[in-house]
Amino acid sequence: MTALYLLIPLSLVLVALAIAAFIWAVNSGQFEDLDTPAWRVLDDDASDRHDPPA
Template sequence: MSILYLLIPLSLILLGLAVWAFFWAVRNDQFEDLEGPAHRILFDDDDNDLPPEARPERRDSGAPPRDDHDKDA
């Protein structure tokens, strides 16, 4: 029975942390775009495989995006 004196305050502290984390996420727009990642997975963007420094170079050079999956075997 004496363990309840420890577990009840501990559970209230954890609940408070969870509520704080939820409101922090809402305030920092973590839930702003819920459908974007679900649609983004449908497109084959090989530019995402490049390091961020090389992306503008490819875009400015006019080279078509790589497509390694459509090569004839």
């Protein structure tokens, strides 16, 4: 039972990490369009992106 003293706080940390990852994903727009990305694999030239200037 004493293992729980470690495991429960650990699980809380993991949940916090999961929530942080989720917040990042939402804010980077990953949940806005759930249809289009499926078609992107069919796009031949997907690799030649233009990056913004440094």
